[in-house]
Each structure stands twice: as structure tokens, then as C-alpha cells.
Amino acid sequence: xxxxxxxxxxxxxxxxxxxxxxxxxxxxxxxxxxxxxxxxxxxxxxxxxxxxxxxxxxxxxxxxxxxxxxxxxxxxxxxxxxxxxxxxxxxxxxxxxxxxxxxxxxxxxxxxxxxxxxxxxxxxxxxxxxxxxxxxxxxxxxxxxxxxxxxxxxxxxxxxxxxxxxxxxxxxxxxxxxxxxxxxxxxxxxxxxxxxxxxxxxxxxxxxxxxxxxxxxxxxxxxxxxxxxxxxxxxxxxxxxxxxxxxxxxxxxxxxxxxxxxxxxxxxxxxxxxxxxxxxxxxxxxxxxxxxxxxxxxxxxxxxxxxxxxxxxxxxxxxxxxxxxxxxxxxxxxxxxxxxxxxxxxxxxxxxxxxxxxxxxxxxxxxxxxxxxxxxxxxxxxxxxxxxxxxxxxxxxxxxxxxxxxxxxxxxxxxxxxxxxxxxxxxxxxxxxxxxxxxxxxxxxxxx
Amino acid sequence: xxxxxxxxxxxxxxxxxxxxxxxxxxxxxxxxxxxxxxxxxxxxxxxxxxxxxxxxxxxxxxxxxxxxxxxxxxxxxxxxxxxxxxxxxxxxxxxxxxxxxxxxxxxxxxxxxxxxxxxxxxxxxxxxxxxxxxxxxxxxxxxxxxxxxxxxxxxxxxxxxxxxxxxxxxxxxxxxxxxxxxxxxxxxxxxxxxxxxxxxxxxxxxxxxxxxxxxxxxxxxxxxxxxxxxxxxxxxxxxxxxxxxxxxxxxxxxxxxxxxxxxxxxxxxxxxxxxxxxxxxxxxxxxxxxxxxxxxxxxxxxxxxxxxxxxxxxxxxxxxxxxxxxxxxxxxxxxxxxxxxxxxxxxxxxxxxxxxxxxxxxxxxxxxxxxxxxxxxxxxxxxxxxxxxxxxxxxxxxxxxxxxxxxxxxxxxxxxxxxxxxxxxxxxxxxxxxxxxxxxxxxxxxxx
Numbered sequence: 025x026x027x028x029x030x031x032x033x034x035x036x037x038x039x040x041x042x043x044x045x046x047x048x049x050x051x052x053x054x055x056x057x058x059x060x061x062x063x064x065x066x067x068x069x070x071x072x073x074x075x076x077x078x079x080x081x082x083x084x085x086x087x088x089x090x091x092x093x094x095x096x097x098x099x100x101x102x103x104x105x106x107x108x109x110x111x112x113x114x115x116x117x118x119x120x121x122x123x124x125x126x127x128x129x130x131x132x133x134x135x136x137x138x139x140x141x142x143x144x145x146x147x148x149x150x151x152x153x154x155x156x157x158x159x160x161x162x163x164x165x166x167x168x169x170x171x172x173x174x175x176x177x178x179x180x181x182x183x184x185x186x187x188x189x190x191x192x193x194x195x196x197x198x199x200x201x202x203x204x205x206x207x208x209x210x211x212x213x214x215x216x217x218x219x220x221x222x223x224x225x226x227x228x229x230x231x232x233x234x235x236x237x238x239x240x241x242x243x244x245x246x247x248x249x250x251x252x253x254x255x256x257x258x259x260x261x262x263x264x265x266x267x268x269x270x271x272x273x274x275x276x277x278x279x280x281x282x283x284x285x286x287x288x289x290x291x292x293x294x295x296x297x298x299x300x301x302x303x304x305x306x307x308x309x310x311x312x313x314x315x316x317x318x319x320x321x322x323x324x325x326x327x328x329x330x331x332x333x334x335x336x337x338x339x340x341x342x343x344x345x346x347x348x349x350x351x352x353x354x355x356x357x358x359x360x361x362x363x364x365x366x367x368x369x370x371x372x373x374x375x376x377x378x379x380x381x382x383x384x385x386x387x388x389x390x391x392x393x394x395x396x397x398x399x400x401x402x403x404x405x406x407x408x409x410x411x412x413x414x415x416x417x418x419x420x421x422x423x424x425x426x427x428x429x430x431x432x433x434x435x436x437x438x439x440x441x442x443x444x445x446x447x448x449x450x451x452x453x454x455x456x457x458x459x460x461x462x463x464x465x466x467x468x469x470x471x472x
Numbered sequence: 473x474x475x476x477x478x479x480x481x482x483x484x485x486x487x488x489x490x491x492x493x494x495x496x497x498x499x500x501x502x503x504x505x506x507x508x509x510x511x512x513x514x515x516x517x518x519x520x521x522x523x524x525x526x527x528x529x530x531x532x533x534x535x536x537x538x539x540x541x542x543x544x545x546x547x548x549x550x551x552x553x554x555x556x557x558x559x560x561x562x563x564x565x566x567x568x569x570x571x572x573x574x575x576x577x578x579x580x581x582x583x584x585x586x587x588x589x590x591x592x593x594x595x596x597x598x599x600x601x602x603x604x605x606x607x608x609x610x611x612x613x614x615x616x617x618x619x620x621x622x623x624x625x626x627x628x629x630x631x632x633x634x635x636x637x638x639x640x641x642x643x644x645x646x647x648x649x650x651x652x653x654x655x656x657x658x659x660x661x662x663x664x665x666x667x668x669x670x671x672x673x674x675x676x677x678x679x680x681x682x683x684x685x686x687x688x689x690x691x692x693x694x695x696x697x698x699x700x701x702x703x704x705x706x707x708x709x710x711x712x713x714x715x716x717x718x719x720x721x722x723x724x725x726x727x728x729x730x731x732x733x734x735x736x737x738x739x740x741x742x743x744x745x746x747x748x749x750x751x752x753x754x755x756x757x758x759x760x761x762x763x764x765x766x767x768x769x770x771x772x773x774x775x776x777x778x779x780x781x782x783x784x785x786x787x788x789x790x791x792x793x794x795x796x797x798x799x800x801x802x803x804x805x806x807x808x809x810x811x812x813x814x815x816x817x818x819x820x821x822x823x824x825x826x827x828x829x830x831x832x833x834x835x836x837x838x839x840x841x842x843x844x845x846x847x848x849x850x851x852x853x854x855x856x857x858x859x860x861x862x863x864x865x866x867x868x869x870x871x872x873x874x875x876x877x878x879x880x881x882x883x884x885x886x887x888x889x890x891x892x893x894x895x896x897x898x899x900x901x902x903x904x905x906x907x908x909x910x911x912x913x914x915x916x917x918x919x920x
Binding site for chain 1 (some may be wrong): 611612613615616617619625668670671672675676679680682683684687689690691693694697698700701703704705707732733734735737750
């Protein structure tokens, strides 16, 4: 095996990019990088017992595009590999979506690749980024503050996209392609080089080379170290996440505050999700050791402490006025609560399990239809055996967390009587008795 | 407190740069950064209950140097702080040592600061590197491949040197110094700016700013994250180091090979010491899971597997021909073995502990003087009760590791008889019996 193929094989093994027997779709533009990737993966086909496919996308930006598609198709045919092509008007798309041409072209290309992979059943998509591309991406992420994860993202697998040439320089690829007579089209446009990337490639990186000739390799080694340390720390975080997790998605304050800073930070990345950034994490750490009860982390996201746990509280994302008419019999999805309510009407005599979970039974003939589903309103009360009680107090008795109360569905009849706090508590009204003929059954099912 | 002072206070607390009650020596050149550091630490004096001293070093490179020393002295006097000055001819020193002027000046300056700190009793030395210096240093380390530790080294404490201004930009310092009327000398020479640093400062970093305006802050945040993760991982490594350590400085192969890659890498940094680099670590990891018994990690350093452990073996750093004449009575330091041999002559009748550890007793009158200490030679044998036995076999019986055998001292008499394998085994010759009048005592003491 050639040195460069050995190197690609080691990269694949090192970062577990491919498992034996997988189906890999190679994204090929016809340029020297992707044609070389195609050649090398084809050479490694047996070593990994993989099945390959070739996909090319015509962005219709340049007149040569058609010819390039032909070039890729002919090479795929020559290698006996299935070939898929797609096309789209990147310029029109970029105008329509108000995106840069680079972003628009990338989006169209990725949509095409993912759809072929899904339809035909490929496990992974392989792209031809090389070490030079990696270093450029490293710097863009470094300068824009994506954190350590971003710096190394091209090394591993993300969204099933792999980059097997990431340890090979552009110079090595050119030498190898010419030596092997791999056909390729010269790309005159570089339309997918953003301003930042161009500046890095043509101005900054050459200056950096003059300080340290092979700095790309130093950066690759550093990234390799960071990549595995990141993965290791994430495994620790998975364990600690389970340890600090309390029911109802709260987290133990005491256990959290005992953890070392780097683990706290990583846990908060997981917990804060989209609200995660350096500042929100530092704010959260300070808040969690402090005495404050509630802290605004982002306009619509709060951290709240309550009874030894802390949790994320989001501002109500939907109107409290949302109402549904309940389908009887039938299913009604209450999407805000992630709950489906299924209703049935049966004759009382029918053999039926009256102890089913998340299910309540009413006397059909006593109810004032239509029934609707809505969320809590100030002053809501429900009739219980002990009398009419404030919903507020019932929620407290039920230990339903404050920030969850607003999205608990209520089934309400035409007289305004609350029949069921779904799925926690039923009203004492309209019970089945010796005179009941028909039974109305409500069953709540949690959606995933 | 001013914002910038608050910021410095937080930096000091965040990286535990200063403990309450410490004595801090500030290295001051008279330039704006170090004069501002002096001002700010003086303002924070009470907050941290610290004692300050001011030290300045005249490199005699420029004619203004004398004036700058005066400026620093006057300011220290005004603040009522003790002042120390040193001087040296950096140009002459750089020629003599064949170093760059920058390196020579830095060495002279550091030697001076460390010697004052030691003599006068300062706990730490504070230097005035700011965020811009930090980013330059970050890039130099990134490009030259120092690893994650190097990238963040200016944040924490190394060799008791701290950098409290590391989160403050040059721009902030200038604004603050001018607002407060802090006196400073303008440094026209920048003699301590290396070629690389100059290129970064004046060419590369401005280009990077044009890609991401405040990239310095992103780099600082990234470094902050890496700094604490590094410290956390090192604590794990300390624990694992103890877990895998076996007696006689070997390490358990099985336990090592079960560890995750990042911990293996960090353990090997600790174990390989000066032979540590990316390649030696990767080679070592491959060797340790393989079947090979011995592997050359650097010209003079080997990794060796033996009986379930692995260890570092260094090429003999001293001649096997080294010999010492044993001082009797007296002490003889065998520096190659890190052992001191103390001899005494006593009358047999004297009350003496004949069971002392690492001690052997011979009949003084039977020995053929002079005695010498040497190391093993091929064919060495020793007389035991069972007869003359090869030293090789005795070492095996004693479980002395192969790579340690060559530096076990042997006490040999004038006839070539080995009396003692220090401190493991004595010969059966020349024992004390009923006719013994004088006893020769050898006692081996391990040096630290």
C-alpha cells in the first residue's frame, strides 16, 4: 500500500471514522482533493470491507460544471461504483435565502448528499477536506470563539460526515494524484472560499509558515490531543450528569457545587443547551454557589433553585389561551404538553380494566359537552371530595414544579368544570355509579 | 475600586496567583505595563494583605537605562516600597553565551529577580505581561508545537512567577496609566521583541483582527477552559500514576493498557520526562500494547517490558570502570548509585546493634586492604556458603531489575573478592567468629 493510503487508513482507524461493512457515500466535486479521496477509498475498500457510492452536485455556477459532472461519472463508472448526481441553482438559492453564495451552495450540496444517503441507505458521507483545510478551519474557529470542540470538529464524526484526508497536506495530494494519473478538473472559481478563508489561505498562513515551517503538523498534533481529551471529559460528564440528575429534570445543587470547575462547565454546556456560551456558564456557576433563587441566563431562559435542586425555566413559548376541542371518541394531541388524550365511550357492562395507568372514567351522561382542553388560568378551581379547591394548592400538593404547571393540560366541560388535571388528578364530579349506562374514558399518552 | 483593578483582582483569585500574606517582588522596567502593574498591586495591597518589593534591572543596552532605573526608584520611594536594582552587560553576555540579545537580557534579568527573591525572602515574582503579550505567546507556542500546557502557561504560576495583568489589554493599560498619571518611560528599543514576536504583533495579529475583531478575548476564554481542564486531568493522572506504579519504579502493563488514550498520553509525559514528545508518546503507546520487549524511545532512552511491568532504561551514563577507594573509617559517596557507605572499626567486645538495617559486619583482620568500590564486570563471582556463584545469578535470585544491576556498588578487597553487593547481600567470607578482635562495619545510606 502507498504511504498516503497507509496514512489515510491510520486516520480512519484512529478516529473510528468507518466501521467494517459500512456503506460510504463519497461527495466528489471533480477537483483534485475529492477525486483523490475517491481513488484512495476505492483502494481501501477491501481493507475495511466497505461499499462505496459516488455523489456529485452541480451548483450551476460555472459553465464547466456539466463537464465536471461527466468527469466524475466516468471515473465512478471506470471504478465500477454507483453514481448519483444532483443539481440546483446556487445563485438563485443564495438570493432567495439571502445567504452568501458559499453558504447557499453548501446547503444545497449537503441537502442532496443527506437525501441520497438516506434514500439509498449509506451509513456515512465522506468529504475530501485535507490538512490545509483543517488548519484554516481551526483558525476560523479559534478566532471566532467556537471553543475546543469546534477546533477539532473535522477530526471526528459529526452528523455521519467524515473527513479521511484530514491528515494529508494539499502538497501530498497533488503529488499523489499526478503520480497515479488520477483525473481531475482544475477549479478556477474557488467560489466556496469565503473572504475569511481566502485571507487565511493567501495572506496569514504563509506568514505563519515563516515563523514555524511545519506549524500545520503542530496544530494537527495539538488537535489530536484535545480531541481525545474532550471525548474523555465528555464521558466523565455523562456519568456526573446522571449522578446530579434528580427526577423531573432538576439537578442536585450540593452535588453540582462539589464538582471541579471544568466538569461544572461541561455539565452546564449540556444543561444550558442553546443558551450555552462562555459567559452564561460563568454566570451560572456563580449563581449556583450564591444565595439568589432565580437568574436570567438569556432573555427567555432562567436558572432556578428550589428545594436543593436547580433547573432551567423557559419563558412560556405559547399563549395561555390555546384551547382544543376534545375529539370524542378519538385522539387529541396537546403538542404544548407533549401529551395525547385518547377518549372512548363504552357500555358500563363491557369487560374493561378500570385501573389503567393515566386513565380516568366518567359517567358519559352527566357531562356537559363539548369538552375542551386548555391550560391554567388565574382563579381556576376544581371540585374534589373535600369541596372546591384552588388549582394552585392542588399543584402544590401534587409536587408539580412551578415552571411545569403552566403546561399541564386541563379537561374542562361546557359549564367550566375542570374534570381532569392531565394526568395527575380527576375531579370528584360525574363519577360512575349504579345508574351509569355509558362510561367516558380519558387516557393520556406521553409523546416522545 | 477601579474596573481595571477589579479585573486584576479577579484574575489573581481565579488562577490563585497570590495567597493572603505573601511577599511579592514586582519586576519593573519603567515601561507603561510594569509601572501600571506596580500601581495596581499597590492598590490591592490591603485586599490581599500582601507585602511588595520593586526590582529593576539595567541591561545597559541603551543610554536611557540609568534614567529609567531612577524613575522606578523614585516611584517605589513615593509608594514607600523597598527597591532593588541590578545590572549587567546584556550585549557582552549575549556574545559570551552565543545567545540572542533578547535571550541574554531575559536570562540576566531572571537571575537577578530570582536571587533577590531568594535572598530577601519574596514568595513570588510578578511580571507585567498583558493580554496582547499573552496572545502573542499563545501563537508562538501554537506554531512551534508546545502543546496545550504551553498555550496557557502565562495564566498560572510557574516557578513562582505570576502575570496578574494577563486579562488586561494594552489599550486598557494605556488608558488607565494616563488617567491616573502613572509615570512611565517610553521604551524606544523593543530590544526584547524577537523577530517572531514582532512579525506577529505588527503583521499577523492585525490581519487576524480583520477576521474577528475581538479574537484576543476568544483566545483568552479558550485558554481559560483549557487551563482548568489541564489541571483537572493532571489530578486524575496523579491518581493513576500511583495506581499503576509498582515497586522499583516500574509500571503495571495491564493497568496501563486499560486506561483511556488521553490518560495514557499524560502518564507517559510524566514517565518519559525529558524524552517526552508527541512521537515518543505515540511510539510508547503502540509498543506497550505490542509484543516487543524493548523499544528505543530516544537515542539513550529505552522502554522495557519485563514480568508484567514496564520501565524506562537509560544508557549507562557513567563508565563501568569508575572505582572508589573506600574510606576506613569514614564515608564514601558512590554518587552513581546514590548511596553513601559509612565504615567503622570497633572492638568486638563493644556493645553494638548487630542487626542494623543495610549493615554488614566483617572480621577486620582477615580482610586484604585496601578495599575499593566498583560496579559489576562480566564474569564477576562471589563466595557464598554454597560456594562461588555468578553475580548474574545472584542478581536474578535477588529480583534486582536488569537495568538497575549495573549501578549496584560492589565492595571488593585487594584479592578481588567481592565482600558486599551493596546493600543486598554479603559474602560468606571473613565472618566474625570467636577469634575476631576487631569488627569492620559497613553501613549503606541511600542519598536523596
